[in-house]
Amino acid sequence: GQNIDQPTEMTATEGAIVQINCTYQTSGFNGLFWYQQHAGEAPTFLSYNVLDGLEEKGRFSSFLSRSKGYSYLLLKELQMKDSASYLCAVVDSNYQLIWGAGTKLIIKP
Amino acid sequence: DGGITQSPKYLFRKEGQNVTLSCEQNLNHDAMYWYRQDPGQGLRLIYYSQIVNDFQKGDIAEGYSVSREKKESFPLTVTSAQKNPTAFYLCATEAGTDRYNEQFFGPGTRLTVL
Numbered sequence: 687g688q689n690i691d692q693p694t695e696m697t698a699t700e701g702a703i704v705q706i707n708c709t710y711q712t713s714g715f716n717g718l719f720w721y722q723q724h725a726g727e728a729p730t731f732l733s734y735n736v737l738d739g740l741e742e743k744g745r746f747s748s749f750l751s752r753s754k755g756y757s758y759l760l761l762k763e764l765q766m767k768d769s770a771s772y773l774c775a776v777v778d779s780n781y782q783l784i785w786g787a788g789t790k791l792i793i794k795p
Numbered sequence: 796d797g798g799i800t801q802s803p804k805y806l807f808r809k810e811g812q813n814v815t816l817s818c819e820q821n822l823n824h825d826a827m828y829w830y831r832q833d834p835g836q837g838l839r840l841i842y843y844s845q846i847v848n849d850f851q852k853g854d855i856a857e858g859y860s861v862s863r864e865k866k867e868s869f870p871l872t873v874t875s876a877q878k879n880p881t882a883f884y885l886c887a888t889e890a891g892t893d894r895y896n897e898q899f900f901g902p903g904t905r906l907t908v909l
Contacts, residue, residue, distance in 0.1 A: 690837070719897065728885060728900035729838075773837065783898070785837035 688712045690786035692774050697792045698764055706759045706772050706789045714779020720748050720759045721773040723788065729773055732759070761791075769793045798822065799901035801886050806906045808880075816871045816904045818886030826889040827869040828898065831855060831882045838885065844869055873906065880908045 690710045698704040710718070717736040721729035733741055735750035735757060747760040759772055771788040778784055799820045808814045818827065826845045830838040840853030844863040858877025863869050873880045883905050887898040 694835070726883075726903075726905075728902050730900070731897045734897060775838075782840070783838075785839075787835060787837045 688784050690774055690776060690784055692786040692789045695790045700764055700793055700795050702764050703762050708757045708774035708786055710755050710776045712776050712778045712784055716777035718750055718757050719775045723771045723773055764793050766793050799888055801901040801904050806904055808908050810908055811875045813872055813874050816884055818869045818901055819867055820888050822888055824888035824890045828887040829871045830885045833882050880906060
């Protein structure tokens, strides 16, 4: 079966750095997305990786290792508004999105 | 002002009643999707449509129905056959069909069946 694993919840301090991991086992791979979702709201796009390596976009970076079936989202200079759930999703061989359950990130002052 | 609208944001229904959730987009995107989200779970695909007058079942289509009579609209009907309909429903669109693109989400409808 297809599976995406993320930690259920993480806590970090304002101003710090946090890394949210995502491991996947899917039938084929055509890219990996990270989305941010505030409580009760729609997910919003953060990043897309299809090649190995690090993609940096402001305070957020996303890394992919296809051989290890592994990605992480790195958030720097954490702000209170970063408190949200972070969803990892993989595009499989049928070009369907397989979603992880999400990681709830709690930022403390 | 381009975007995806879902209405209403909160919806209450009695058990045994069918209910239709609307999704309208003016992004001119070809593909549209319906997801269900339950606490502690990832998004689960209910139905999707890549072109007008065509749609496919997702992983959890039982108890749901859709139509795609025009490009802008993709309504979802939650029927009385859906055993546990209380959930947060998200509609999404995707621009292209030749390669994978990011999905854009509407604000969602929270359905509560009493």
